[in-house]
Amino acid sequence: MLSMISLDYDDTLMASAGHQAEAILDEVMTKYKGNYILAVEGNPPLNEDGMYCIIGGKPFVDQLKKVAKDAKAIISWGSCASYGCVQAARPNPTRATPVHEVIFDKPIIKVPGCPPIAEVMTGVITYMLTFDRIPELDRQGRPKMFYSQRIHDKCYRRPHFDAGQYVEKFDDEGARKGYCLYKMGCKGPTTYNACSTVRWNDGVSFPIQAGHGCIGCSEDGFWDKGSWYARLADINGKGFGVEANADQIGLAAAGVVGGAVALHAAVSALKRAQHKGDAK
Amino acid sequence: MTDTSLGAGAPSHVAPAGSPPPVNAARKLTTVYVYEAPVRLWHWVNALSILVLCVTGYLIGSPLPTLSGEASAHYMMGTIRFLHFSAGYIFAIGFIGRALWALVGNQYARELFTFPFWKASFWRGLLVEVKWYAFLKPRPLKFVGHNPLAQVFMFWVMVVGGLFMIGTGFALYSEGEGLGSWQDRLFGWIIPALGGSMNVHTFHHLGMWVFIVFVIIHVYSVIREDIMSRQSMVSAITNGYRTFRDDDPE
Numbered sequence: 001m002l003s004m005i006s007l008d009y010d011d012t013l014m015a016s017a018g019h020q021a022e023a024i025l026d027e028v029m030t031k032y033k034g035n036y037i038l039a040v041e042g043n044p045p046l047n048e049d050g051m052y053c054i055i056g057g058k059p060f061v062d063q064l065k066k067v068a069k070d071a072k073a074i075i076s077w078g079s080c081a082s083y084g085c086v087q088a089a090r091p092n093p094t095r096a097t098p099v100h101e102v103i104f105d106k107p108i109i110k111v112p113g114c115p116p117i118a119e120v121m122t123g124v125i126t127y128m129l130t131f132d133r134i135p136e137l138d139r140q141g142r143p144k145m146f147y148s149q150r151i152h153d154k155c156y157r158r159p160h161f162d163a164g165q166y167v168e169k170f171d172d173e174g175a176r177k178g179y180c181l182y183k184m185g186c187k188g189p190t191t192y193n194a195c196s197t198v199r200w201n202d203g204v205s206f207p208i209q210a211g212h213g214c215i216g217c218s219e220d221g222f223w224d225k226g227s228w229y230a231r232l233a234d235i236n237g238k239g240f241g242v243e244a245n246a247d248q249i250g251l252a253a254a255g256v257v258g259g260a261v262a263l264h265a266a267v268s269a270l271k272r273a274q275h276k277g278d279a280k
Numbered sequence: 281m282t283d284t285s286l287g288a289g290a291p292s293h294v295a296p297a298g299s300p301p302p303v304n305a306a307r308k309l310t311t312v313y314v315y316e317a318p319v320r321l322w323h324w325v326n327a328l329s330i331l332v333l334c335v336t337g338y339l340i341g342s343p344l345p346t347l348s349g350e351a352s353a354h355y356m357m358g359t360i361r362f363l364h365f366s367a368g369y370i371f372a373i374g375f376i377g378r379a380l381w382a383l384v385g386n387q388y389a390r391e392l393f394t395f396p397f398w399k400a401s402f403w404r405g406l407l408v409e410v411k412w413y414a415f416l417k418p419r420p421l422k423f424v425g426h427n428p429l430a431q432v433f434m435f436w437v438m439v440v441g442g443l444f445m446i447g448t449g450f451a452l453y454s455e456g457e458g459l460g461s462w463q464d465r466l467f468g469w470i471i472p473a474l475g476g477s478m479n480v481h482t483f484h485h486l487g488m489w490v491f492i493v494f495v496i497i498h499v500y501s502v503i504r505e506d507i508m509s510r511q512s513m514v515s516a517i518t519n520g521y522r523t524f525r526d527d528d529p530e
Contacts, residue, residue, distance in 0.1 A: 138459060140472050148459045164347045164356025174346055183343060190477035220476045232341055233482045246482055250489025257493045261500045268504055271415060
């Protein structure tokens with residue numbers, strides 16, 4: 001991969017540092033104007049004029065906007081760049097903001113995942129090098145070839161889901177037999193990624209194969225959607241101090257309404273009995 | 281049906297078919313043909329589909345205890361989901377059929393789909409009904425179709441809520457059918473619009489509880505109205521004819 005591309009600027013992989021490193025960025029921008037790919041890791045925090053993340057003495061958001069201006073396309077590497085991820089989780093003190101909410105005039109390819117799968121990352125780059133165009137994207141801007149199906153649709157434990165065989169608690173008989181982790185809060189049914197086919201570390205394993213449910217790390221806002229160990233998400237609105245899932249809220253509402261109906265029926269019957277007395 | 285309200289005992293007669301009765305005040309009419317056969321059929325099919333949808337939907341969110349033996353010997357969740365999807369299709373097709381009937385049916389067939397926000401008489405009637413339910417008025421008004429309070433619930437839960445459940449339901453179904461399926465093309469946009477698949481699941485689940493609460497109120501008020509109001513309820517949605525208990529003008 002690295003022999004096919006010219007990776008000119010990458011803060012963790014490049015040899016140079018300081019002013020030399022920043023000079024490379026300017027060089028790329030003039031030398032390959034409109035023809036380079038900007039692959040972003042992380043996301044810019046916007047609070048305090050972007051002061052929460054400084055690169056070369058300037059806010060990250062300024063650097064991002066500057067380099068994005070002449071890029072051919074932008075890749076958002078990982079859930080941070082794609083959706084905001086942990087630093088954008090409630091209450092998001094630094095106002096960490098995903099790339100597509102800062103840059104509006106360039107094609108943006110989201111490659112979410114925390115972290116994204118290495119094969120998926122190289123696959124996206126290879127496609128762009130080979131065909132000189134961006135891969136086909138879904139509504140949310142993710143490459144269809146890796147993100148068009150849910151973990152659940154391709155999961156090797158899916159037959160246990162359809163049969164109705166679940167791990168009821170960790171380390172029970174079902175867990176040892178490799179039953180479906182749905183009841184343990186597996187987010188496979190709501191998560192779009194390639195883990196269940198590509199797997200990790202050269203195809204060795206992936207979370208569900210290791211006996212733990214998917215946590216949905218490639219989904220928008222997965223930190224704020226309730227427990228990783230519950231299927232029904234907690235609903236907690238801003239300024240709304242109750243954390244309960246849909247069933248708890250619904251059952252409470254049905255209980256209140258049911259009680260009110262019973263009371264109303266009783267009063268109605270009394271009124272009617274009273275009325276009957278009047279008529280006689 | 282026993283009747284102890286004022287002015288009982290007036291002989292009932294069937295209104296000549298085809299003559300449109302007045303909308304709100306049913307003057308000198310004791311029986312009106314309100315709910316035509318397709319509306320009644322839809323009502324009961326719809327009720328059954330909602331029952332199946334709620335039970336199976338709940339079991340999809342909180343599955344039954346694990347079955348032992350080989351996975352190949354069972355298809356429990358598969359069957360529950362199949363029933364849910366089938367009932368969902370029946371609910372959706374019924375909704376479309378009911379909406380089409382509103383175009384060709386009688387004036388009461390359109391009531392379900394309208395919320396007469398700009399009609400002063402609707403708000404006046406609503407106030408009277410609220411007072412009647414709060415025991416502040418001894419006698420409700422007469423209505424050939426829905427009373428205004430019922431219409432509020434019917435419109436906002438059955439039409440708006442029904443559309444929401446159909447939309448979110450087919451959006452979730454499209455996740456299995458895949459990108460490019462007609463469900464995805466028509467409803468797939470709902471998933472990112474509501475903040476992802478997990479959110480859509482949660483809202484769809486909350487929608488179920490809205491329907492359950494609606495059913496509790498609906499069944500209670502229908503029975504109560506059938507006993508205490510000035511017009512029939514249960515027989516009206518069974519045979520289509522609404523009978524009135526008195527011929528008082530107001």
